[in-house]
Amino acid sequence: MDYILRATAGEGSVRAFVACTRQTVNTAFLTHKTSPVMTAALGRTLTGGALMGCMLKDDQDILTINIKGDGPGGGIIVTANNNVDVKGYCFNNLVDIPLKSNGKLDVSGALGKGSLTVIKDLGLKEPYVGQIPLLSGEIAEDLTYYFAVSEQVPSAVALGVLIDRDYTVKQAGGFVIQVLPDADDRIVSALENKMQGIKSVTSMFEKGMTPEDILQDILGEFNPQILDKINVGFKCGCSRERVENALLSIGKEEIDDIINTDKKATLHCHFCNTDYEFDEECLRKLRASM
Numbered sequence: 001m002d003y004i005l006r007a008t009a010g011e012g013s014v015r016a017f018v019a020c021t022r023q024t025v026n027t028a029f030l031t032h033k034t035s036p037v038m039t040a041a042l043g044r045t046l047t048g049g050a051l052m053g054c055m056l057k058d059d060q061d062i063l064t065i066n067i068k069g070d071g072p073g074g075g076i077i078v079t080a081n082n083n084v085d086v087k088g089y090c091f092n093n094l095v096d097i098p099l100k101s102n103g104k105l106d107v108s109g110a111l112g113k114g115s116l117t118v119i120k121d122l123g124l125k126e127p128y129v130g131q132i133p134l135l136s137g138e139i140a141e142d143l144t145y146y147f148a149v150s151e152q153v154p155s156a157v158a159l160g161v162l163i164d165r166d167y168t169v170k171q172a173g174g175f176v177i178q179v180l181p182d183a184d185d186r187i188v189s190a191l192e193n194k195m196q197g198i199k200s201v202t203s204m205f206e207k208g209m210t211p212e213d214i215l216q217d218i219l220g221e222f223n224p225q226i227l228d229k230i231n232v233g234f235k236c237g238c239s240r241e242r243v244e245n246a247l248l249s250i251g252k253e254e255i256d257d258i259i260n261t262d263k264k265a266t267l268h269c270h271f272c273n274t275d276y277e278f279d280e281e282c283l284r285k286l287r288a289s290m
Ligand SMILES: [Zn+2]
Pocket: 236, 237, 238, 269, 270, 271, 272, 273, 274
């Protein structure tokens, strides 16, 4: 089972979130049948969304990461709640572009230039919206930039997805380490050194390390304390009832129009790739209930 550790270190001056998300990302791959580069792009964004979902305070809060790019992948949408149910999809699942010169999947090439927007619906009148230009397109660097610019919190973000030969997900996970304003300079420079020594988060998982091991490896000398262990999964909250409500909201005239012309309607949930079919009888029943 995938999970995220929520921890502090350095007497509360550092907060850390470490996630393993292999099953979550593999479910996304099985749901959307993504090509390897898009599995990596979506998987990194899902992992980032799950980590940021853990930072939400209330049960009703919802976080959305919306990436738009001019590359062949087009973009990605991911949402998470604080429970951490996470879901997402890409605009084009089947991008196939050459590997980068270092042999890695070219996520930034698939996304191109564009923007990354974080929307937090905290139950207030207006949602919080923070937007940055997509600078690297590798997602972890972009979220680091987002935290620095939009939330003014210096952060180290690592996200990784390793794809197996059969295109399933072999490893996936990541972490966010944030330094609070009262942190000792000694901690800041030690962390910077530590980050430079890390090859990739998937290489740590490949060595058999757990999120607990990764937390200890990065923050061991600053006495990390685990506060919480939160289960993570790819889960869509859609249902036939919700889709019916969406259909009802389009109005009587529109429904009459569908009944008289197409005689059926199909509503598609992009997040979990599910079609909801409504035949003429269903539509007439819905119409009668209005
Ligand atoms: Zn759905």
